[in-house]
Amino acid sequence: MSVVRHLYVHLPFCAHRCGYCDFVTVVGRRSQHEAYVHALLAELALERDVLADRLDTVFLGGGTPTFTAPSELARLFAALPEAEELTVEANPETVTPGVARLLLDGRVTRVSLGAQSFRPHLLAVLERRAQPDDVRRAVYLLRDAGLDNVSLDLLYGIPGQSAADLESDLADALTLEPEHLSCYELEAKPGTRFTHAHGDELERQAEAMEGYFETVVDTLTGSGYRWYETANFCVEPDRADGRDLRARHNLAYWRGCDYLGVGVGAVSTVSGIRSRNLPGISAYMSALSAGDPPRREVEILDEQTRAGERLMLGLRLDEPLSIADVEGSLDSEALARLAAGGLVELTSNGDVDKLRLTRRGRFLGGGVTAELVELASA
Amino acid sequence: MELDRIRNFAIIAHIDHGKSTFADRILELTGAVSEREMREQLLDSMDLERERGITIKAQAVRVRWRNHFLNLIDTPGHVDFSYEVSRSLQACEGALLLVDASQGIEAQTLANAYLALDNDLEIVPVANKIDLPQADPDAAAAEIAQLVGESPERVLRISAKTGTGVGEVLDAIVERIPPPSGDPEAPARALVFDSSYDQYRGVVAFVRVVDGRFETREPLRAMVQGTSFEAEELGVMSPVREPVAALGAGEVGYVVTGLKDVSRLRVGDTLTSRRWPAAEPLPGYKDVKPMVFAGIFPTDSDEYPELRDALERLKLNDGSLSYEPETSQALGFGFRCGFLGLLHMEIVRERLEREFDLDLLITAPTVAYRATKRGGDVVEVHNPAEMPVELDLVEEPYVKASVIVPKDYVGPVMELANERRGTFDHLEYLSEERVLLSYALPLGEIVLDFYDQLKSRTRGYASFDYDLAGFQPGDLTRVDILVGGEQVDALSLIVHRDAAYERGRQLVERLRKEIPRQMFDVPVQAAIGSRVIARETIKARRKDVLAKCYGGDISRKRKLLEKQKKGKKRMKQVGGVEVPQEAFLAVLNLESDRKR
Numbered sequence: 001m002s003v004v005r006h007l008y009v010h011l012p013f014c015a016h017r018c019g020y021c022d023f024v025t026v027v028g029r030r031s032q033h034e035a036y037v038h039a040l041l042a043e044l045a046l047e048r049d050v051l052a053d054r055l056d057t058v059f060l061g062g063g064t065p066t067f068t069a070p071s072e073l074a075r076l077f078a079a080l081p082e083a084e085e086l087t088v089e090a091n092p093e094t095v096t097p098g099v100a101r102l103l104l105d106g107r108v109t110r111v112s113l114g115a116q117s118f119r120p121h122l123l124a125v126l127e128r129r130a131q132p133d134d135v136r137r138a139v140y141l142l143r144d145a146g147l148d149n150v151s152l153d154l155l156y157g158i159p160g161q162s163a164a165d166l167e168s169d170l171a172d173a174l175t176l177e178p179e180h181l182s183c184y185e186l187e188a189k190p191g192t193r194f195t196h197a198h199g200d201e202l203e204r205q206a207e208a209m210e211g212y213f214e215t216v217v218d219t220l221t222g223s224g225y226r227w228y229e230t231a232n233f234c235v236e237p238d239r240a241d242g243r244d245l246r247a248r249h250n251l252a253y254w255r256g257c258d259y260l261g262v263g264v265g266a267v268s269t270v271s272g273i274r275s276r277n278l279p280g281i282s283a284y285m286s287a288l289s290a291g292d293p294p295r296r297e298v299e300i301l302d303e304q305t306r307a308g309e310r311l312m313l314g315l316r317l318d319e320p321l322s323i324a325d326v327e328g329s330l331d332s333e334a335l336a337r338l339a340a341g342g343l344v345e346l347t348s349n350g351d352v353d354k355l356r357l358t359r360r361g362r363f364l365g366g367g368v369t370a371e372l373v374e375l376a377s378a
Numbered sequence: 379m380e381l382d383r384i385r386n387f388a389i390i391a392h393i394d395h396g397k398s399t400f401a402d403r404i405l406e407l408t409g410a411v412s413e414r415e416m417r418e419q420l421l422d423s424m425d426l427e428r429e430r431g432i433t434i435k436a437q438a439v440r441v442r443w444r445n446h447f448l449n450l451i452d453t454p455g456h457v458d459f460s461y462e463v464s465r466s467l468q469a470c471e472g473a474l475l476l477v478d479a480s481q482g483i484e485a486q487t488l489a490n491a492y493l494a495l496d497n498d499l500e501i502v503p504v505a506n507k508i509d510l511p512q513a514d515p516d517a518a519a520a521e522i523a524q525l526v527g528e529s530p531e532r533v534l535r536i537s538a539k540t541g542t543g544v545g546e547v548l549d550a551i552v553e554r555i556p557p558p559s560g561d562p563e564a565p566a567r568a569l570v571f572d573s574s575y576d577q578y579r580g581v582v583a584f585v586r587v588v589d590g591r592f593e594t595r596e597p598l599r600a601m602v603q604g605t606s607f608e609a610e611e612l613g614v615m616s617p618v619r620e621p622v623a624a625l626g627a628g629e630v631g632y633v634v635t636g637l638k639d640v641s642r643l644r645v646g647d648t649l650t651s652r653r654w655p656a657a658e659p660l661p662g663y664k665d666v667k668p669m670v671f672a673g674i675f676p677t678d679s680d681e682y683p684e685l686r687d688a689l690e691r692l693k694l695n696d697g698s699l700s701y702e703p704e705t706s707q708a709l710g711f712g713f714r715c716g717f718l719g720l721l722h723m724e725i726v727r728e729r730l731e732r733e734f735d736l737d738l739l740i741t742a743p744t745v746a747y748r749a750t751k752r753g754g755d756v757v758e759v760h761n762p763a764e765m766p767v768e769l770d771l772v773e774e775p776y777v778k779a780s781v782i783v784p785k786d787y788v789g790p791v792m793e794l795a796n797e798r799r800g801t802f803d804h805l806e807y808l809s810e811e812r813v814l815l816s817y818a819l820p821l822g823e824i825v826l827d828f829y830d831q832l833k834s835r836t837r838g839y840a841s842f843d844y845d846l847a848g849f850q851p852g853d854l855t856r857v858d859i860l861v862g863g864e865q866v867d868a869l870s871l872i873v874h875r876d877a878a879y880e881r882g883r884q885l886v887e888r889l890r891k892e893i894p895r896q897m898f899d900v901p902v903q904a905a906i907g908s909r910v911i912a913r914e915t916i917k918a919r920r921k922d923v924l925a926k927c928y929g930g931d932i933s934r935k936r937k938l939l940e941k942q943k944k945g946k947k948r949m950k951q952v953g954g955v956e957v958p959q960e961a962f963l964a965v966l967n968l969e970s971d972r973k974r
Binding site: 182184185211213230250253254259267269274276299305308312313316338341343363365366368369370371373 | 935954
């Protein structure tokens with residue numbers, strides 16, 4: 001039995017659902033918070049022997065974890081296994097002095113704030129409730145409470161977002177000196193309310209927005225941030241007293257480590273078996289209150305699939321990937337072609353051959369990955 | 379049977395002028411089919427024919443009327459099958475010329491009427507659809523009368539729909555059309571004017587006995603092709619198969635041959651008895667050669683064996699379809715198929731897709747070119763990519779095209795014909811309002827969209843027909859398309875030198891739009907030999923990023939990647955560039971873009 005060192009905990013509750021969101025979320029239902037945390041702790045107890053005694057990382061995601069009733073959140077923190085990194089996702093408008101204190105008391109080491117934008121008109125398009133000042137206030141409150149690792153989420157490619165809007169958003173974010181930034185291109189998923197409302201506009205803008213990703217990368221790396229993953233940036237160690245500010249929990253995903261997920265809709269990958277708790281909060285809670293594990297969807301990952309995933313995920317990082325680890329899923333012809341075209345870089349460190357994407361390769365990561373990966377079922 | 383109790387006739391009519399309805403009425407009126415049995419348009423048996431309202435394969439039906447046997451030989455109603463039409467007409471002594479009184483004569487009717495006159499058939503002119511409020515029977519009668527050199531009073535006026543006048547038509551067939559001539563005592567000869575394939579009994583030939591007499595189980599021989607077989611069964615269609623012991627001179631019927639392949643018994647051949655063979659076959663046999671060619675490829679290359687089987691089976695009852703394996707670097711394994719014409723190609727394609735459930739990619743149609751290489755060797759080229767570069771001479775097939783339009787549209791038709799390298803032959807007023815224009819045109823200029831253009835420039839009023847008229851030298855050149863520096867064989871085309879630059883430019887422009895941006899700059903070029911005549915560049919993409927991915931999304935992202943990989947498999951790789959299949963159709967669509 002492998003000992004899992006990474007734990008994900010899903011807290012699905014939100015004050016409302018934003019148009020572009022596709023996570024498992026539950027709006028309101030304050031009455032259910034207590035029962036849900038009960039269920040979470042029950043599931044955690046069932047899975048406890050999979051976990052190491054002391055964990056590397058715990059990540060509380062949502063939903064809006066900080067929207068959960070404070071008493072329940074406190075109870076959850078108290079029951080969580082100890083971890084070197086404990087991250088909580090938060091929406092700016094939910095961060096009050098009380099919540100900030102609660103997080104610090106709960107041994108939270110890192111907060112990821114969903115800022116998304118500092119332009120009121122873009123926040124309105126995204127149906128976000130926070131105003132730009134709420135973001136700033138949240139950062140100051142967390143800092144005042146003593147938190148020294150704050151990450152901001154930003155979105156680009158928002159309908160109506162001009163190049164100047166993007167530059168201002170980046171500048172406003174940098175003013176707050178976050179330790180970490182996640183910058184995502186807005187995905188208009190087919191069939192969502194958001195795509196229905198804005199899809200046509202996004203298509204019209206597609207060409208104009210082609211350079212936005214470059215703007216993001218250029219601006220942030222030019223301001224002393226390390227572009228360590230496709231969409232993630234952290235302050236370089238030499239500007240952070242030598243601290244490695246990469247998100248350790250997420251790094252575990254990208255490196256292909258095992259992780260346990262608890263909560264409704266949460267996913268675990270342990271020893272080549274991936275299981276997903278089904279969505280549906282009532283069924284989840286009633287199963288656990290009866291002492292049963294929640295219903296799950298299980299997927300067996302064979303060796304080639306695992307190697308394919310390691311490659312797919314590893315190529316997102318700026319650190320080189322050992323070729324031996326992904327050999328079974330690597331199209332060597334494509335590798336040679338892409339290396340010749342300057343999209344992939346091959347390095348040799350003693351007897352270990354490694355590869356990583358070049359800067360241009362990273363901008364084309366989707367296509368490059370599709371070329372390089374040889375999947376069993378494709 | 380006494381010859382003077384037999385009448386053999388065909389019906390010449392334009393699509394939609396009511397031939398099938400008329401044939402149905404004849405069957406009803408003569409009691410061959412009861413109303414209850416009557417499916418609409420009984421003679422057209424294939425679904426496709428029913429849908430398109432045209433007859434593809436001729437059939438023959440025997441009915442009785444006033445103590446006579448009338449053999450209705452149905453003819454295919456399209457120019458692609460004009461050879462079959464001519465054989466059907468040769469089996470007759472007369473023809474009904476059926477014209478929609480609300481529409482007047484169309485080009486196709488005219489062509490077939492001339493064919494009938496050339497065959498010395500007695501023509502019985504009929505104006506149909508007189509029940510329609512917009513019908514002008516007098517004008518139609520005058521037009522028809524002028525065409526066949528009859529007096530307008532002799533033009534029968536009917537409504538096949540209501541049945542008005544149909545009996546009079548049958549009377550006229552008996553009275554005006556001569557009985558067959560032929561020598562019942564001579565060695566047996568029968569003209570094959572159609573054949574079909576029956577999966578249990580093999581090839582069934584439809585024949586008109588000219589001389590002598592054929593009996594069941596008689597050893598027979600097709601005189602031109604030399605194929606020998608036994609008459610397993612003889613019979614007449616009434617309208618279902620009805621076996622008879624013998625078929626005598628003047629009669630029309632069928633022969634069950636037991637042959638397993640229609641190509642062994644071609645339309646136009648002459649059957650004779652091996653016991654007492656005739657000396658000479660009947661005149662007029664032609665080995666019909668396909669004139670229009672296109673590559674047919676399965677969209678999914680795994681379906682190649684299915685496509686091969688489907689073509690084999692289709693060929694069993696379509697002797698004029700030809701095909702040979704073709705390998706394209708761009709499209710993989712497929713077949714180069716030869717067709718009689720565009721409609722034939724369209725029919726084959728639809729049957730392959732519908733009856734065999736295949737997903738196909740068809741290259742732009744091209745014609746048969748005759749190329750004389752340096753040194754004098756002559757090759758026939760069916761695929762532009764195979765056109766030799768070092769040439770002395772290229773000849774291309776020409777057609778004699780007839781267009782009938784209201785006189786106000788003469789200008790646009792002439793303009794179109796000039797754009798397509800047409801040579802004006804003559805203009806003729808069919809009536810005060812309607813004009814017949816005759817042009818010599820290269821077949822290669824009409825295979826793509828000539829008819830569509832003609833229709834759109836004349837608001838649908840023009841009717842069009844053509845006859846093959848031999849080969850003529852042309853100043854033609856092969857234009858190749860290169861993607862990423864590599865030639866795409868399936869996109870090569872042969873064009874007149876004057877149009878080469880313009881067509882090359884349009885094609886590369888179109889391809890630039892059709893081929894998605896890649897990870898590198900991709901040049902798209904048009905070239906004559908090694909000389910590049912047009913060039914566009916597909917600029918490399920600036921970004922293509924996998925969206926965010928965390929523990930909960932890994933499976934979904936991986937599946938997305940698998941889907942993407944599958945999509946790539948369907949793309950054809952040319953010079954390291956993924957070319958979507960749509961791009962190969964660009965050359966087809968190009969035509970409809972020009973001059974719009």
